[in-house]
Amino acid sequence: MGKGKGKNKQTEDRPVKARHRGANGHHTRQNHKHMELKQHAHTEAKLSFPVKMAMWDFDHCDPKRCSGKKLERLGLITSLRVGQKFQGIVVSPNGQGVVCPDDRAIVEEFGASVVECSWARLDEVPFNRIGGKHERLLPYLVAANQVNYGRPWRLNCVEALAACFAIVGRMDWASDLLSHFSWGLGFLELNKELLEIYQQCTDNESVKKAEENWLAQIEEETKKRKLEAQETDVWMMGNVNRKLNDLDIKDETDDDEETDKELGLLSKPIRYDNLGNSIDSEEDEIAPKSIQYDSLGNALEEEEEEEEEEGGVSYDRLGNIISS
């Protein structure tokens, strides 16, 4: 008799069931796993939520990674058809105003909904045939989900619903909802300060103002950090601009004995140790080479440090002069 494959495999080829039973004759590990899953599915089906949640699902996303689909499997969200409108807050890329604390009564009475689709395929969504009277954008918040972690504005469905609940002051609903996702509560952590600011607002305008202030603050901090990084550069590598000026002087005053002398000193490479101290001395000739860093904090390779251009100038891999 020919040997079958997979499901059709002959019984005698299959592993003996008894071998997988424990000494006490209980089910195999696999069966336990199966039972656990069944129990879990049973628990999932029983989940309920104090307020209605809905979505228009355009099936753009991988069901395994889709937060809307997961909410559906958990029985927490209902699907809406195209042509159907939603009475509560519709958190949507098509929104006009932003979700604000004044929306609380609508959320508590009618709930919130989202559009489950791909960010890359928004143009395929018939926004005129979905939505409702209360369509809203979300103000600046940062995603914590595994697909778009750290990305502002692009929240997934569960984050969008939770953000809506949080902004209107229902942190209890926000954390309850997110607790079904391993990374979920991280979203509230990541946006804690900002959510508290939005919660202090009232209407659309006040949330927009708070968002503007926050963005201005981030911009300011980014500028400050850049400046600090440049200053660190100077400490680690010397003032690159000054060295460039020194070179200009050399070109212009080649015959000047004094300047030549000065440049003669400079032509000896200045090296810095890990702490940024100059280790330029007699011992320098025999001292082991120190590590030099570029502005990103990367150690520069030794060969590159050593490579000297004509005129005794050497460059790091970013093209900065590191010694002259």
Ligand SMILES: C[S@@+](CC[C@H](N)C(=O)[O-])C[C@H]1O[C@@H](n2cnc3c(N)ncnc32)[C@H](O)[C@@H]1O
């Ligand atoms: C584009 S879908 C992507 C869904 C994702 N595949 C998932 O797993 O959940 C995310 C939906 O959440 C809502 N959403 C997320 N961020 C938003 C924002 N900044 N403004 C308005 N709606 C937003 C919208 O309903 C949007 O269509």
